[in-house]
Structure formats: C-alpha cells, structure tokens
Amino acid sequence: MDSEEGVQLFATARPNKKQKVVDVATPTDKANKRAGPGPAREPIAAGAEGDKRASAKPSRQQQPTGANGASDAGGEGEGAGAGAAERSGGVASTSGHTDLSDVPTDFKGLGLSEWLCGVCKSLGMSQPTDVQRGCIPAILKGRDVIGLAQTGSGKTAAFALPILQALAKDPYGVFALVLTPTRELAVQISEQFRALGAGMRLKELVVIGGVDMQQQARELAKRPHVVVATPGRLAGLLDADAGLAAGMARCRFLVLDEADRVLDSTFEDDLRRILKALPAARQTLLFSATMTKSLIALQRQSLADAHVFQAYEGLRTADKLKEEYLFLPAKVKEVYLHHLLTVVLPARKVRSAIIFAGTCRGCHLLSLLLEELGLPAVALHSGKSQKGRLAALARFKSEQVPLLLATDVASRGLDIPSVDAVINFDLPMLARDYVHRVGRTARAGRSGWSVSLVTQYDVGLVGAIEELIGHTLEQHVLEEQEVLKGITKVYSAKRAAMLRVAEEEGLDTGKSKRVKKASKQFMKGAAAGGEAGAAAGAGGGKKRKD
Known part of the structure; x- marks a missing residue:
C-alpha cells in the first residue's frame, strides 16, 4: 500500500523492540534468504512476490482430473485468487509455544467479569484453552495481539470475550469490526458472539455477499455493536454511503480472523478502503491457524510492540x-x-x-x-x-x-x-x-x-x-x-x-x-x-x- 495515504493495518508504527516472533527456520525461508532481501513492502501487500513465483501453470501430473470448470471463488472474494499461491508456495512456517506456566487456568483469573464467567460455564466452557489464556489478558490490557493456534482451539472466544467485556462497560456502536474471508465463517462468528453475549442485549450484524445490499445498509446505519463482515461487501457498502463510513469512526476493535487469508492480495483493495474509515486509536487483533509470509512481514514491520501468542507447531493434522x-x-x-x-x-x-x-x-x-x-x-x-x-x-x-x-x-x-x-x-x-x-x-x-x-x-x-x-x-x-x-x-x-x-x-x-x-x-x-x-x-x- 502507498504509505502516503496513511492507511496502516495497525494504528501506529511502533519502535522496533527486541520482542518478536520466533525466527523462521524452514527450507522455504532459507531459500528466501539465499535469494536476498526484496524491496520494502506495505504489510497487507506482503507475499505478492511469492504469488508470482508460485502461480506458474502446474504440470500435467499436478492437475486434478475429477472436476472441470472455474475454481471456486467463494462468492465475495473468498477464493484463492492471486493470494492462493502465497498460502502454499510462499508459506513461512514457524514453530514455538508461548510459555503459559504463570497464566491462570480459570476465566476469572484471566480478568473476565463474573457474568462472562457465568456465560462460559453455561455454555460448557469449564476452563480456558491455551489460546484463550494466552490472549485474553493482553486484550483486556488494551494491547494489539497476534494469536497463532491450531484450528478448533477456541480462537473466536479468545477475542469475543474481552471485546464483550469492554463493550459492557461502554456500550455503543460500531464498537467492534470482525473481518473474515468466507461468508459461512462470518455467520458462525456472529452466532458465537450472540451466544457469548446472551443477556446483554447485544446487537450484531453480518455483512456478506449474496444478501440484499440495501437491507444490509439500513441495518449498518443503525450502528450495531459488533459487525462481522467479509471485506468485499463491507467495502462496497462504505464506498456507496459516506454516512456508513462515518459510523465506523469510533470502532474500538478490529479483528482479522483467519488473518492469513484476509491478508491475501485478493483482499488488498477492500482492506485499504475499509481501513480508511477506521480510527487510528483502536486495538487490532489478528488470529490465524497458520503463519505465512504476510503475517511475518506484518510483525516485523509494524508490530514489534504487539503481544504475540504462539501455539503453532507448523501445519499438521490431528493426532487422532x-x-x-x-x-x-x-x-x-x-x-x-x-x-x-x-x-x-x-x-x-x-x-x-x-x-x-x-x-x-x-x-x-x-x-x-x-x-x-x-x-x-x-x-x-x-x-x-x-x-x-x-x-x-x-x-x-x-x-x-x-x-x-x-x-x-x-x-x-x-x-x-x-x-x-x-x-x-x-x-x-x-x-x-x-x-x-x-x-x-x-x-x-x-x-x-x-x-x-x-x-x-x-x-x-x-x-x-x-x-x-x-x-x-x-x-x-x-x-x-x-x-x-x-x-x-x-x-x-x-x-x-x-x-x-x-x-x-x-x-x-x-x-x-x-x-x-x-x-x-x-x-x-x-x-x-x-x-x-x-x-x-x-x-x-x-x-x-x-
């Protein structure tokens, strides 16, 4: 992205302290080092060079043969696009696990209020997962966070619970914006917010493609507390109505779920337009099951002061x-x-x-x-x-x-x-x-x-x-x-x-x-x-x- 436009993923560029993600040590990264450093890039556009390298047409042996036709675009920018290659050929795996030995093992000890602890208990969440223990205290303290953990580890609750606690103290809309790459995931996250926010009159809105745009614009104009959206549809709404963009001016939280996908170059233009509507003073939370070059570049360039939680051991399948x-x-x-x-x-x-x-x-x-x-x-x-x-x-x-x-x-x-x-x-x-x-x-x-x-x-x-x-x-x-x-x-x-x-x-x-x-x-x-x-x-x- 062009820096002169003043659009950055994180609110301010922080000094480069020694705190950082564990260094990459995969064959892919070693090859990148041998090739020499590339030109400086804006974080959201990171990985574009990897896209070009990996987008070469596969050989005959690499072609799946069971289905013909255009690949699934996922509707609203949900498909691979140019960024898909970055998710494979441009992978930058990391390994490591944040030490949680001194972190409490109950929701109350993490700093959550009594009513949220009660909600967790009613939903069968007896103890916080590692990613919840590693991220909730930092979010409650107002820090930007990068959370890396395997799929199915409870990442949604890790950001939803502290957002709901902050919202309960100062309720207004639009309080939080969650961006996700697919429509179905957006609906699922909204449902989880609704369940966790039971009893507090939470107003949440799903903004995705395939649904009447005028109706979504009317609902967004009512300024719900939490907006869960796919980037393409939200960017379209904000472009069409300056009033809707103004409604995002007090947004306290920006969350990128499945951040490695949202940071694909597929969504770059949409993110640029959305970020222009958001305030500089906000918390930004990135959650992902996989570490990619985009996330590593983002951490190195802009997030030296962000809290980084890792329970990421590379891409692996379940033990059972x-x-x-x-x-x-x-x-x-x-x-x-x-x-x-x-x-x-x-x-x-x-x-x-x-x-x-x-x-x-x-x-x-x-x-x-x-x-x-x-x-x-x-x-x-x-x-x-x-x-x-x-x-x-x-x-x-x-x-x-x-x-x-x-x-x-x-x-x-x-x-x-x-x-x-x-x-x-x-x-x-x-x-x-x-x-x-x-x-x-x-x-x-x-x-x-x-x-x-x-x-x-x-x-x-x-x-x-x-x-x-x-x-x-x-x-x-x-x-x-x-x-x-x-x-x-x-x-x-x-x-x-x-x-x-x-x-x-x-x-x-x-x-x-x-x-x-x-x-x-x-x-x-x-x-x-x-x-x-x-x-x-x-x-x-x-x-x-x-």
Whole structure:
C-alpha cells in the first residue's frame, strides 16, 4: 500500500523492540534468504512476490482430473485468487509455544467479569484453552495481539470475550469490526458472539455477499455493536454511503480472523478502503491457524510492540485422524466414490462426511450425480445463492442429511462437531489446503478418518502433501472387481447428471459435441466394465508409483 495515504493495518508504527516472533527456520525461508532481501513492502501487500513465483501453470501430473470448470471463488472474494499461491508456495512456517506456566487456568483469573464467567460455564466452557489464556489478558490490557493456534482451539472466544467485556462497560456502536474471508465463517462468528453475549442485549450484524445490499445498509446505519463482515461487501457498502463510513469512526476493535487469508492480495483493495474509515486509536487483533509470509512481514514491520501468542507447531493434522488414500484410475473415480459411500462408510459406521471437490462446477456435478444415485446430500459452493448455502449448511449441521459436498469455501474455520469423515474427491492444488480440509474432522480430541482419491495424475500432489505434514498417507485397499460391479449404474447416473448440467448451461444436448463425447465415453467405459478400470492403470489394490 502507498504509505502516503496513511492507511496502516495497525494504528501506529511502533519502535522496533527486541520482542518478536520466533525466527523462521524452514527450507522455504532459507531459500528466501539465499535469494536476498526484496524491496520494502506495505504489510497487507506482503507475499505478492511469492504469488508470482508460485502461480506458474502446474504440470500435467499436478492437475486434478475429477472436476472441470472455474475454481471456486467463494462468492465475495473468498477464493484463492492471486493470494492462493502465497498460502502454499510462499508459506513461512514457524514453530514455538508461548510459555503459559504463570497464566491462570480459570476465566476469572484471566480478568473476565463474573457474568462472562457465568456465560462460559453455561455454555460448557469449564476452563480456558491455551489460546484463550494466552490472549485474553493482553486484550483486556488494551494491547494489539497476534494469536497463532491450531484450528478448533477456541480462537473466536479468545477475542469475543474481552471485546464483550469492554463493550459492557461502554456500550455503543460500531464498537467492534470482525473481518473474515468466507461468508459461512462470518455467520458462525456472529452466532458465537450472540451466544457469548446472551443477556446483554447485544446487537450484531453480518455483512456478506449474496444478501440484499440495501437491507444490509439500513441495518449498518443503525450502528450495531459488533459487525462481522467479509471485506468485499463491507467495502462496497462504505464506498456507496459516506454516512456508513462515518459510523465506523469510533470502532474500538478490529479483528482479522483467519488473518492469513484476509491478508491475501485478493483482499488488498477492500482492506485499504475499509481501513480508511477506521480510527487510528483502536486495538487490532489478528488470529490465524497458520503463519505465512504476510503475517511475518506484518510483525516485523509494524508490530514489534504487539503481544504475540504462539501455539503453532507448523501445519499438521490431528493426532487422532486416520489419513488414507485410494490409488485408482481416473476413469472410474465416481465408481470408487459410490462404493465408498454405499459400502465402506456404512461398514465404518460413519454418520456424516464432507466430500471436497476442486471446483464449483465439479461440486455441482457431483451433487447431481449423487441425486441420480439416490444418495442424500447437500452442496456448498460459491455458485449457489447465499440463502441456498446457509440452508445446505444448516441441514448438514442438524444431521438431516449425512453428506456435504463442498469446495474449499468450507475448509476453513467451520466448526461442525459431528463430521466423522472427510473424502477428498479432488486433491487440493495447494498442500496447505489439504490440512484445512481434513481438519473438519477429528476436532476437539475426537477421532476421525480421511481418505483421498488419488489418480495417476495426482502423484505429485500427494508428494507435496506428505512433505508438508511430515508423514506418509496410508493406503486403503479395495477389491477392484467388487468396486467395478457398480460401474454401469454409476456411468448411467453420470451421463444423466452431465445432461442436466448441459441443459442448465443452455446447451443443445442433441448437438453439443461435449455432451456427445462424454456420453460416448461413459457408455464405452460401462461396456468395458472391469477391463476399463484395469487398463486405466494402477487399480485400487495396487500401490502408487512415486
């Protein structure tokens, strides 16, 4: 960002004291040091060089093959965009753990008032988590904070509780602004504020895309206590009405949840416009499950005096998560998925599962395929209306349907305790996103299972994932002949699903070359049966060749 505009993430530039985040010691960072220092950059734009380096077109071996079409944009700037590469190739891991030996182990000892302690008790929060113990006292003292902790560690309560305590002493609106990268996460954070603020007449507002903009503007004009927003929609509202921007002038707290995503260059322009409306005298709180170059650059350039809490040990998966892969021919990927859903999951007594696809179009096609096969499921991707997305998530959370088909819009932050399994129908292009995906299960000490469908084109992606998480995935072996017994049924359903997609896209299904070609391939494969699976290379019972 241009410094002359006076827009900075933290209120003032503080002197560079010795306090700092533990130095980075990963191969990526060493390579950066060898390449020499780059030009000075504004914190929000940090990582842009890494974006360019990592955005080169992947090789054929790195291309997921299960779904075609544009990648999920998450609606309102929620997708990877140029900043996605920074979340993978530009990763700057750190390790370390803040010493909490002298920190109280109860909410009252952390400085919270009696009524908030009572709320925590009523919600089943008997003791604070590490991130809450490490951050709440510093926030109550008025310090800026960077909190780094694993997903599912209670980061939302770590900033919501002290904000509510400060609000109770001096209630006005807009008191706090929380920015988050996805719509669903914004709704979830708002719900948690509502639960924690029960009894204090808290007024909170969710500002996200996919909802009537005029209605949101009217609600924002009423100056609610807490605004939870995605950057794109909030920036649009502030640009459209100077009065709304003036309403942010007394904002006491700015929170960036999933800060590594919000600091992507994807959101840079939106953040610039939002920060112009905020006062210089504010507390800024950054919370993230992962450490990236953007956060490190921000800490080094602007946050020497901020309180830094670390319970971050690099990207890793849960201890009680069983991680497996199925090596299979790309031609029969849907056949293996059908076998997993109808045979393997019931045998494992899996009650609910999330199936991740690589693109919006691929996710939609899978939802139609499962519908044709008679398997109940809901889909969550940015191609759906916001009302449809929230309805799908609500049905899955309430266990009305056992399967949620999703793109990476659902891989971050969403807390759904009942998820027993995660299936990667398409492997993510970024190894880091694998960790966030499988993190939807095995949460809060529970056990979980993840299985990834790996084709002959995905070997390179698996290697990157295994290198990142520090261990190999176990192979899940299935009898190929048993799996391929359902090939005719699945191919017929896929053909019907393809025709439905073509009709939705306005194609003449009788003349479309793409539809004819797909139909011909499906029928040819179905006729070949087991031979088609075996000939495609490396069946389900065989090991992949690295």
